[in-house]
Amino acid sequence: MTSFLAVQGKTSFGTSDSRGFGRVDTWVFDLDNTLYPSDAMVWPQVDERITLYVMQLYGLDGISARALQKHFYHRYGTTLKALMVEDGIDPHHFLDFAHDIDHSTIRLDVALGAAIERLPGRKLILTNGSRRHAENVAAKLGILDHFEDVFDIAAAGFVPKPERSTYERFLGLHTVDPMRSALFEDIARNLVVPHDLGMATVLVVPPVPDPFRERFEQEAVQEPHIDHITSDLAGFLEACVLPEALGQ
Template identity: 35%
Template sequence: MSAGPVGIREAGATEIGADLRHIRSWVFDLDDTLYPPESQFMGLIQQRINDYVVRTSGLPADEAMVVQKSYLHEYGTSLAGLMAHYRIDPHDFLAEVHDVPLDVLTPDPGLRAGLERLDGPRIVFTNGSKAHARRVIERLELTDLFDGLFSLEDADLIPKPDPRTFARMTEQFGVAPESAAFFEDTVRNLEPAHAIGMTTVLVGTRAHESDIPFVDHRAATLGPFLATARLPGDA
């Protein structure tokens, strides 16, 4: 499903004036979407995951990194790959790898203002743990703006892009896909969203380079995109 005419690009990166007048529900990925990847916050988590893979597999760090990336590609998350190949406690894994400092994350007034423009439920949909998501959202000073959180635990540890997880999320929050927008930095996670009729927004500094047909809109960063989008009630 297409959201309509593509908006004007700003500096070749963020669409200005994207037509989202049909949207009633707003679904957001968390990591590298609600904050910029330039913060390197996910790098801290990736290092913790690599340490876990080293300890679990007995591989050297460089080989463990290759295995970790292959798990991410094949299974959707490193955790899913580890669970397929080793006997581990997934909840211990989630607690350990997300135990990183939040110092590099800072609230973004522009993003907050953009989110405040949105009428209808705002939902965080993450492959991270519930505790991690709550911690990050609080650090970003956005807790009061979100109406729901769907975490990896809510998905019975089945990560995006599995279509079953999208079905469970939409059912839990009563989201009608044809009137919902999904904001995500990982391209492959947008394909199942588009398949069920959601309007998809690829977020990230390289989003403008994508010409994939299941991406409806592109935003280098969320703040400017949400600030200028045409919303329900706009002429």
């Protein structure tokens, strides 16, 4: 049975079989397009920097580089993985280049910070980006101090989500019991393995379509591996997660 709940003007999705939050003691958050809204203009900058990297690496014009970048993304999951396989690039150099962005567009998110701070237990960031990028963005949002650690693409051995080995490596490194954890993520396919491992899963989608992202990356997919969907992370944490997690 499907149910819908209004959360501060947004919609959240769940089913009668959805995993709840009463048992959760470890809260795991993706970074990009999950912890910040699309109007922060973080991802468009990163995406543009990746295109520029491909242009310079192969001596291509912008249109050709963009097409190759998207081909790599769909074939390998990330452009970084493709360039490591195809050309053996230095991943650290790529990440430093891709994440050299203007952070002034990111606003302090007091509501999100307050909600994350109240979550009982541990809080971790799990990202396909770099630690430096995650820390820079989280600091601008005003939420960095609420997190115990960042598990980045380097910690994953440069094997990106949604590969099963990445989640298993994360769980092992941080001694996380998947049956007592929840993952908040913006791409539906990245929640398949976590749900299979036992995690409660929350898909975070934009309130309106983001023109800088592909359609599949932001669809509110209602599938068995997705326990909840929200377009307002702070509101969802406050109205849906915290009352259950705190036993209120």
